[in-house]
Amino acid sequence: xxxxxxxLVATSARSExxxxxxxxxxxxxxxxxxxxxxxxxxxxxxxMTVTIAAPGTPAADYAAVxxxxxxxxxxxxxxxxxxxxxxxxxxxx
Amino acid sequence: MKHRYTGRVVTALAALVLLAGTQAxxxxxxxxxxxxxxxxxxxxxxxxxxxxxxxQDTVQLAPTLAGDTTPQGKPVAYAPxxxxxxxxxxxxxxxxxxxxxxxxxxxxxxxxxxxxxxxxGTVDTTRSLIGxxxxxxxxxxxxxxxxxxxxxxxxxxxxxxxxxKVIDCLYQASGQKVIVVAHSMGGLVTRYAATxxxxxxxxxxxxxxxxxxxxxxxxxxxxxxxxxxxLDQGAVTNQxxxxxRTILAVCGSxxxxxxxxxxxxxxxxxxxxxxxxxxxxxxxxxxxxxxxLKPWPAGITVDALAGQTTFxxxxxxWFALPWDTVxxxxxxxIVTADSAQHGATLTKTVSCDYQLNPARGAGDFLDLRLRLxxxxxxxxxxxxxxxxxxxxxxxxxxxxxxxxxxGAVADDLSSRQPVTAADxxxxxxxxxxxxxxxxxxxxxxxxxxxxxxxxxxxxxxxxQRSDLLALGDLNGDGYGDAxxxxxxxxxxxxxxxxxxxxxxxxxxxxxxxxxDINAPGRQPGEHADVYQLRYDNGAVVAEWSTPExxxxxxxxxxxxxxxxxxxxxxxxxxxxxxxxxxxxxAQFVTDIRHGDAQAAQSLSAAGVxxxxxxxxxxxxxxxxxxxxCYGENSLDIPAPAAGLTAAGGPQWIxxxxxxxxxxxxxxxxxxxxxxxxxxxxQRWQVTSLAIV
Numbered sequence: 139x140x141x142x143x144x145x146l147v148a149t150s151a152r153s154e155x156x157x158x159x160x161x162x163x164x165x166x167x168x169x170x171x172x173x174x175x176x177x178x179x180x181x182x183x184x185x186m187t188v189t190i191a192a193p194g195t196p197a198a199d200y201a202a203v204x205x206x207x208x209x210x211x212x213x214x215x216x217x218x219x220x221x222x223x224x225x226x227x228x229x230x231x
Numbered sequence: 232m233k234h235r236y237t238g239r240v241v242t243a244l245a246a247l248v249l250l251a252g253t254q255a256x257x258x259x260x261x262x263x264x265x266x267x268x269x270x271x272x273x274x275x276x277x278x279x280x281x282x283x284x285x286x287q288d289t290v291q292l293a294p295t296l297a298g299d300t301t302p303q304g305k306p307v308a309y310a311p312x313x314x315x316x317x318x319x320x321x322x323x324x325x326x327x328x329x330x331x332x333x334x335x336x337x338x339x340x341x342x343x344x345x346x347x348x349x350x351x352g353t354v355d356t357t358r359s360l361i362g363x364x365x366x367x368x369x370x371x372x373x374x375x376x377x378x379x380x381x382x383x384x385x386x387x388x389x390x391x392x393x394x395x396k397v398i399d400c401l402y403q404a405s406g407q408k409v410i411v412v413a414h415s416m417g418g419l420v421t422r423y424a425a426t427x428x429x430x431x432x433x434x435x436x437x438x439x440x441x442x443x444x445x446x447x448x449x450x451x452x453x454x455x456x457x458x459x460x461x462l463d464q465g466a467v468t469n470q471x472x473x474x475x476r477t478i479l480a481v482c483g484s485x486x487x488x489x490x491x492x493x494x495x496x497x498x499x500x501x502x503x504x505x506x507x508x509x510x511x512x513x514x515x516x517x518x519x520x521x522x523x524l525k526p527w528p529a530g531i532t533v534d535a536l537a538g539q540t541t542f543x544x545x546x547x548x549w550f551a552l553p554w555d556t557v558x559x560x561x562x563x564x565i566v567t568a569d570s571a572q573h574g575a576t577l578t579k580t581v582s583c584d585y586q587l588n589p590a591r592g593a594g595d596f597l598d599l600r601l602r603l604x605x606x607x608x609x610x611x612x613x614x615x616x617x618x619x620x621x622x623x624x625x626x627x628x629x630x631x632x633x634x635x636x637x638g639a640v641a642d643d644l645s646s647r648q649p650v651t652a653a654d655x656x657x658x659x660x661x662x663x664x665x666x667x668x669x670x671x672x673x674x675x676x677x678x679x680x681x682x683x684x685x686x687x688x689x690x691x692x693x694x695q696r697s698d699l700l701a702l703g704d705l706n707g708d709g710y711g712d713a714x715x716x717x718x719x720x721x722x723x724x725x726x727x728x729x730x731x732x733x734x735x736x737x738x739x740x741x742x743x744x745x746x747d748i749n750a751p752g753r754q755p756g757e758h759a760d761v762y763q764l765r766y767d768n769g770a771v772v773a774e775w776s777t778p779e780x781x782x783x784x785x786x787x788x789x790x791x792x793x794x795x796x797x798x799x800x801x802x803x804x805x806x807x808x809x810x811x812x813x814x815x816x817a818q819f820v821t822d823i824r825h826g827d828a829q830a831a832q833s834l835s836a837a838g839v840x841x842x843x844x845x846x847x848x849x850x851x852x853x854x855x856x857x858x859x860c861y862g863e864n865s866l867d868i869p870a871p872a873a874g875l876t877a878a879g880g881p882q883w884i885x886x887x888x889x890x891x892x893x894x895x896x897x898x899x900x901x902x903x904x905x906x907x908x909x910x911x912x913q914r915w916q917v918t919s920l921a922i923v
Binding site: 147190 | 454457458469470472473474476477479480481483484500544545546547548549550551552554588589590591596597
């Protein structure tokens with residue numbers, strides 16, 4: 139995600155995200171998926187809380203709507219969760 | 232605050248009032264519900280599932296449930312219409328649903344109507360939608376339940392073809408076009424049946440009058456798209472799909488005992504999970520199965536009802552890339568409004584606008600809270616407790632759309648009741664006599680200023696109603712229509728009367744001014760007055776009288792007869808015949824010339840035939856001539872005869888309505904004049920004879 143966010147844009151979201159995936163997840167961003175937060179939607183996808191900490195900005199939690207495309211997970215959309223991020227900014231990049 | 236809805240309320244209330252009619256009651260009854268009419272039990276027996284080769288209980292006469300009551304608190308009961316007849320109303324459920332009507336109310340049309348799109352209102356209905364229909368006089372409600380096969384496509388033998396058998400049977404048993412009320416894919420099951428051959432016909436349009444659909448995916452379902460993650464879904468936006476997935480995921484996070492029965496989370500899952508079924512795959516936009524379905528046949532009224540939910544969703548985007556916070560439109564979550572209303576004759580949409588806020592649930596799981604977007608004073612409700620009148624599975628619980636469905640059924644049944652003279656007291660009338668089109672009140676058009684004339688049913692201004700009104704089927708649809716005489720003027724003398732055709736409602740089918748129907752060479756008369764309208768084999772035989780050309784006295788001496796018929800676009804006149812005094816005068820002269828005194832006497836007043844026989848000897852050439860006839864004050868009467876019409880003069884023939892002249896070439900006279908008086912429609916008499 140932090141190295142090539144465009145690769146994670148779901149097909150149906152491409153027209154909205156366009157070539158701005160890098161702006162959505164700037165270089166140096168720490169991305170921390172909250173694995174325990176996974177909620178399957180029952181139709182092949184689900185949502186998960188993801189903490190994003192971009193350089194110079196406070197960390198924020200998003201609910202990411204995930205779908206599978208040819209075996210790979212993609213992000214359709216996100217919902218910004220209210221309040222401060224619940225996890226530390228340390229995590230996978 | 233209690234909110235009452237008035238959509239189609241006139242029809243609905245009329246239906247409820249009509250419930251006061253009596254019922255034919257058979258001695259078979261549920262313990263606490265009214266007995267079922269014997270005629271309906273007979274139909275139920277005739278169209279039993281096993282007789283039609285269907286699974287047991289596929290088709291059932293819906294029983295009245297003890298908990299379904301009228302606004303007066305009485306149990307809902309079947310009642311015949313004003314013709315003492317019933318019309319089948321067939322209920323068809325949708326994808327993954329069922330509709331058998333039992334006291335546990337698990338059928339999709341059996342829940343009490345308790346929702347409204349107005350979050351500030353409440354609903355105090357005490358009936359299910361099936362109960363609403365049962366409350367309409369003339370409605371006989373049957374359920375078609377294919378639940379064990381509901382994940383199959385509509386061409387499966389248990390779905391469309393089976394419904395076709397049920398429609399055929401109930402149509403034949405009742406002799407009435409059936410009405411179908413369907414939810415979701417049930418509308419496509421119905422479309423399949425409607426577009427496939429019935430007995431002796433290429434489709435079933437002659438067996439079905441009205442179809443009401445709730446959230447039918449005519450062009451596809453949003454839910455069916457959830458499995459198509461690789462496609463850029465042109466029909467539905469990414470935001471819509473993402474939002475529905477979010478709702479499904481959050482609903483799925485609740486344990487079943489957390490969710491309140493009847494809420495969105497309780498009822499949304501089944502149709503969404505069925506997307507991989509045969510039906511689910513067929514319901515994808517652009518699927519070959521959908522493409523193979525034929526359009527609704529012409530002649531069937533399709534009233535398509537849809538839910539339209541929009542969510543204001545703050546902070547929707549793709550991580551730090553926010554999207555415009557436009558409302559996300561999700562239709563009824565399973566079907567978009569566009570899809571639900573494609574190809575319909577009539578449509579109604581119920582709209583619900585919510586704000587959807589994310590919240591942190593227990594254990595940091597995402598929770599969702601809903602509230603009215605524009606009403607900040609409404610407390611947020613958790614998703615697991617949320618019901619909504621706009622959601623796919625709840626459309627038949629909402630007062631707005633069920634009122635529309637009730638109105639559609641009541642209107643259809645009302646259209647089968649023959650037009651009566653009483654109905655015409657409030658009939659629509661066309662623009663005529665310088666008055667705008669309008670609707671009669673008490674048989675007269677209101678709002679016309681004093682001294683500016685009138686427009687009214689002709690029999691209110693004298694004349695026998697039975698002569699000025701003809702009842703019968705005028706457009707070939709099997710229902711009782713009416714032809715009525717309308718009289719109007721613009722403040723002076725009467726204008727030519729109109730003959731208007733009305734279908735049940737009453738609705739104005741068409742009209743014709745009698746001033747526009749004239750024999751070749753004849754000019755329109757100043758007025759034209761109906762003598763009689765008579766129904767004859769799908770048409771109306773009209774008899775009316777009008778002045779002849781050049782008669783300043785405007786005496787109605789020209790009698791017309793014509794057959795008026797509706798041709799699908801307008802009223803045509805055929806078999807036009809015209810009768811004046813001339814025929815009687817000519818026959819009288821012929822009888823005199825031939826010495827047939829008896830025949831001549833039958834056409835004349837006492838002594839006139841004898842006097843004419845005498846004059847024949849003096850003026851034999853006159854009795855060889857063809858009469859020329861003139862009005863009482865005609866300006867073009869030949870000068871030698873002008874004294875005959877000069878009131879008070881020595882030659883004046885008092886009370887002569889027409890004067891017919893026989894030119895005499897013999898010495899001593901210019902004309903033998905016959906005074907003619909009208910005795911009735913197309914009946915004239917020679918009342919006196921003069922030599923001038």
